[in-house]
Amino acid sequence: MFDQTHLAPAGAQTWTKQVVISRGNRFAYASTLALYVHADDDYSLTQITATQKNTILAFDWHPADTNVFAVCTNDDVARVYRDGAETHEVRFQQHGLSHVSWDRHSTETLVVAAGKDLYKARLKEGGGSTTQKVGWSNTGAVTCFARHPRNNRQCAAGTEMGTVWLYDAESGRTLPLVRVFEGAVHSAQFDPKSLDYLLVATAGGVITLWNVDGSGEAFGVTSAKKPTQLMEFAKQASGLSACMWVDSSxxxxxxxxxxxxxxxxxxxxxxxxxxxxxxxxxxxxxxxxxxxxxxxxxxxxxxxxxxxxxxxxxxxxxxxxPGHTETVFACVFNPVDPNQVVSCSFDGTVRVWNARNLECVKTFHTADAPRPSTVCGVRVPNAQGFGGGERKHEPGKGSMYTCAVSCDGAIVCGAGFEGDLYFFDVHSGRVLPPMDIAPRRAGTVHKVVAHPTEPGVFACASLDGSAHVVHYDGSVLVTLLHNTPVCGVAFDPLDPRVMATATEGGW
Structure with missing residues (x-):
């Protein structure tokens, strides 16, 4: 029986539109597969809840009942949790759940955005639910959704087409703003101190203030109340990701x-x-x-x-x-430093941790690996990394499935989907030139191990049927070919001259 002694929290999601939400005296952020709840006084981690098997795409915390969460995942399901236990599951036929919003007066009603559509879901006692599609003429995927913090019926939705819609959650009526923006709308936020003002921000850096003329009052959204633009602020550089009122001022x-x-x-x-x-x-x-x-x-x-x-x-x-923002596939101790742990993840990073306080002390990005690379020991002068480009540090770029630390504790080797071997110098923090050891993608590497006595030497197993022993300087020492994909490799700890491999064919 093992007891948990330490926890290194996952990093915040990078795909979710609204990653962090505050309610009462706590705030929560979404990782890939769970919600992490912190106290807002001492910032201590108080709860890990709503654990998922599929990637979280959206979540909301009930405004009145802070024991209730709604979570949307990439299997097109919205799940409701009370005190950490699942109470409802609402399935949608349309892919791309992106936002969810609670009715502040009820724990039985919520709005879900899926693609270009909005749905109103009503939860039944005992676990069932009904869904109703909102009738509107929107043609673009919903990119942001907000409900007024004080008025339950007053909602706004922005889209990838540059449109912004007012939505009355009680009557179901919708009304677009007269202006169509260039590019996606990334934020639409109601002034918490007024029912009249809406702040709209686009990915292109345009920020505008609108008078929506009390669209959340007794009569709600009507065509008689035309929203008007009051102000356009100084244009910002492209890449604006969030815009939020500060309710204290x-x-x-x-x-x-x-x-x-x-x-x-x-x-x-x-x-x-x-x-x-x-x-x-x-x-x-x-x-x-x-x-x-x-x-x-x-x-x-x-x-x-x-x-x-x-x-x-x-x-x-x-x-x-910082923490991993996607699934962690491997975690190993440094053989010469028991207080150092190395992990790798689908997010394309290898991270070095202090095992005593679980702080991430170094982060290596596969996309930072310098080129030229080597192919079986032969240098390729202008090879391009799979993880490059403007978003080179996004999860999934250079996803890592396995890692190992050399017997002298100095070099980390990581590998994964691409079939490249990546090397990192633990002491200097440098990312070293990689080796293109197998055909890209077809030669995914599922296992890397360090030689027990030779510093800088590693063995790897590839799905193209090959197993290699390499040195981090780019040289290939041994190559073994198999008829089926190789999924495992290990050195004999008593005789390091002996190496075993495991294949999909059972050999």
Missing amino acids: PGTFISASDKHGALKVWNVSNQSPQHSIAASEGAVTSLCCLDDGSGRVAVAFRSGEVAVFDTKHRRRLWKKG
Whole structure:
């Protein structure tokens, strides 16, 4: 029987539109397969809940009952949890669930966005449900959805086509804004201190303020109340990822970008930002204001980190270090340092951890591997990495299935989907030239092991039927060919000259 002694939390999701949400005196962020809940006073991790088998695409925390969560996953299912236990499962025929929003007055009603459509789901006692499709003429996938924090019926949805729709959650009526923006709408947020104002921000950096004329009042959305644009703020560089009102200061909002880590603070009295807050964590995916009116914002970063900032004093108050943002496939101890653990993940990173405090001390990205690479020891001068491009650090770029640490603890070898072997210098933090050891994708490597006595020497097993013994300098020492994919390899610890392989064919 084993007892858990330490936990290294997963990093924040990078695909989810709204990664972090605050309710009461807690805030939560979505990882790939679970929700992590933190207290907002000492920022301690208080709960890991709503654990999934499929990737989380959206979640919402009930505004009135903080024991209730709704989670949407990539199997086109919305699941409801109370006190960590699943109570309902709502299946959708349409792919691409992207947003979910609770009715603040009921734990039986929620709105789900799937592709270009909105659905109103009603949960039945005992686990059943009914769904009703919202009738509107929208033609683009929903990219953001917001419900007024004080008025239940007042909702807004932005789309990839640049349109913004007002939606009355009680009557079901919808009304588009008169302006169609260029590019996707990434944020549509109601002013928490008014029923009249809506803030709209696009991926292209356009931020506008609209008067929606009390669309959430008694009569709701009607064609008689035409939304009007009141103001357009100074255009920002493309890549704007989030825009959120700061409820502690009237007329103040904050914007963030998926290109850099500067949080810009604005007020509707001025077309330009008032000031910026530097965030060294880099590109931002999502943000939310904490519910206590303190002016603090929780921010999720593309690195998987989550931090809390004080917008008034322009400083960071707390940070959860980086963690894997996708499935972890392997984890090994450094053979010469029992306080060091190395892990690898589908997110394309190899991470080095301090086993005593579970802090991530180094992160290696496969996409940072320098080229030229080598093919069976022969250098290819202009080879291009599979993980390159503008979004080279996104999960899935250079996904890693296996890793090992050399017997002297100095070199980490990782491999995976591409069939490349990646090498990382633990001491210097350098990413070393990789080896293209197998046909790309067809030669996926599922296992890498370190030689028990020879520093820098590793063996790997590939799905193309080959097993190799290599040195991290690019030389291939041994090649063994099999008739079926090789899924395992190991050195004999008593006689390192002997190596065993396991194949799909049972050999």
